[in-house]
Amino acid sequence: MPKTAVKKQQRDRRQEILEAASQVITDRGLAETRIQDIADACGVSPGLILYYFESKDRLLAEALTLANDRFYLEMSREMRKIASARGRIERLIELSVPGLLPEYALLDEWALWLEIWVRALRDPQMAKEREALDRRWIQSLAEVIRYGRQSGEFSVQDIDPEDVALELGTMMDGMAIQVLLHDPAITPERMHRIALDAARRLLGYDA
Amino acid sequence: MPKTAVKKQQRDRRQEILEAASQVITDRGLAETRIQDIADACGVSPGLILYYFESKDRLLAEALTLANDRFYLEMSREMRKIASARGRIERLIELSVPGLLPEYALLDEWALWLEIWVRALRDPQMAKEREALDRRWIQSLAEVIRYGRQSGEFSVQDIDPEDVALELGTMMDGMAIQVLLHDPAITPERMHRIALDAARRLLGYDA
DNA sequence: CCTCCGTTTGAACGGTCAGTCAACCTCACG
DNA sequence: CGTGAGGTTGACTGACCGTTCAAACGGAGG
Numbered sequence A, B: 001m002p003k004t005a006v007k008k009q010q011r012d013r014r015q016e017i018l019e020a021a022s023q024v025i026t027d028r029g030l031a032e033t034r035i036q037d038i039a040d041a042c043g044v045s046p047g048l049i050l051y052y053f054e055s056k057d058r059l060l061a062e063a064l065t066l067a068n069d070r071f072y073l074e075m076s077r078e079m080r081k082i083a084s085a086r087g088r089i090e091r092l093i094e095l096s097v098p099g100l101l102p103e104y105a106l107l108d109e110w111a112l113w114l115e116i117w118v119r120a121l122r123d124p125q126m127a128k129e130r131e132a133l134d135r136r137w138i139q140s141l142a143e144v145i146r147y148g149r150q151s152g153e154f155s156v157q158d159i160d161p162e163d164v165a166l167e168l169g170t171m172m173d174g175m176a177i178q179v180l181l182h183d184p185a186i187t188p189e190r191m192h193r194i195a196l197d198a199a200r201r202l203l204g205y206d207a
Numbered sequence C: 001c002c003t004c005c006g007t008t009t010g011a012a013c014g015g016t017c018a019g020t021c022a023a024c025c026t027c028a029c030g
Numbered sequence D: 001c002g003t004g005a006g007g008t009t010g011a012c013t014g015a016c017c018g019t020t021c022a023a024a025c026g027g028a029g030g
Helices: A003-028 A035-041 A046-052 A056-064 A066-081 A085-096 A106-120 A124-151 A161-180 A188-203 B003-028 B035-041 B046-052 B056-081 B085-096 B106-120 B124-151 B161-180 B188-203
Strands: none
Touching: A003 A035, A003 A046, A003 A056, A003 A066, A003 A106, A035 A046, A046 A056, A056 A066, A056 A106, A056 A124, A066 A085, A066 A106, A066 A124, A085 A124, A085 A161, A085 A188, A106 A124, A106 A161, A106 B106, A124 A161, A161 A188, A161 B161, A161 B188, A188 B161, B003 B035, B003 B046, B003 B056, B003 B106, B035 B046, B046 B056, B056 B085, B056 B106, B056 B124, B085 B124, B085 B161, B085 B188, B106 B124, B106 B161, B124 B161, B161 B188
């Protein structure tokens, strides 16, 4: 077998395991995830999991960021399809509300964020990774804001786009937690409305 | 020994264990907390822990909300000492920023919130408890807002105080996470400033 | 058809830890 | 003092689970 083919197969299997792991973590929680569960989820024996990963811990760390990476790619693709800055920011918001769009399983996405945060508290490696993921997300927001300001769609001129992005982003984090945990005080629809209002207010455009 | 004395001693020991558990969870994380650790922390043998608690799980669940209860009591006391609504809201904000005031170990407080959230994802009992804690917090904010509106300190009249409280509260949740995780993009001071600005804007009073 | 090497298996190992239990302690009360 | 009940101990157990490993598999190349 040619070397590239071997590498390809290895990468596929690795990916398969990572995706299974990500799913299991979402279902059972990080703390309750066993190697056996992951093996079951992709129909292989437990031994194979540790053939592809140095340890359970490393595998879990890698799996945690997988869904987020996928979300980011999907989001970037969507952005390119939308011309107006306002359309982009509103789509970003829409995509970020847990459970708003049935076609995206964003509840999963957000549940993994909680696990990432807890782990980042004590694992410096994960702390670094989390910061990078977060920065990437805030930068995406900031980019849309800069774009809209440049095009004249957003009237607010005197504030740093990154500051606004940060405010909007952290506010959505906070609300998403409540929505994720099914707090009756804040439904997906309500979060959606509040976030859109906040965006209009912060960026300066009309409804 | 009279029955009340027995009960008193039992309650003290229980409390002692709960507080030790709360501390250990803060230090090591929920997942890494062992009964042995808790026993060590209050200088008793592991067996005694399970003499006072049905299981490790129940103990941890109870311990998780302890710090939050204490924070709430402390906060209520502080509120009574401040006359103006504006002073109250600004004190609430100050108290909520992780690591802003050295005399309060609010990093601990917030770290426990993360653990509560993760656990609430899959434990209905904890989900209910979390919702109650959160409601209590939002209600405190709303109360101050109603007070300030009534006294004329806050000029915004047309929005539901609970809506404003929710917005302010969730925004602070989101920021607190970043601060807690030592994100360089948002220091305690910056969170403090942003939250104060948001309060002024939402409630309608001047700097 | 054989060989070889990367892949896969699943049984076995070893460490960890929640929970149990029998014995011991202590002290209030008679 | 003696007694008894509640409090405390810490060794023990049984289950669980990450990790290891020797053996088996499979298919590409000769």
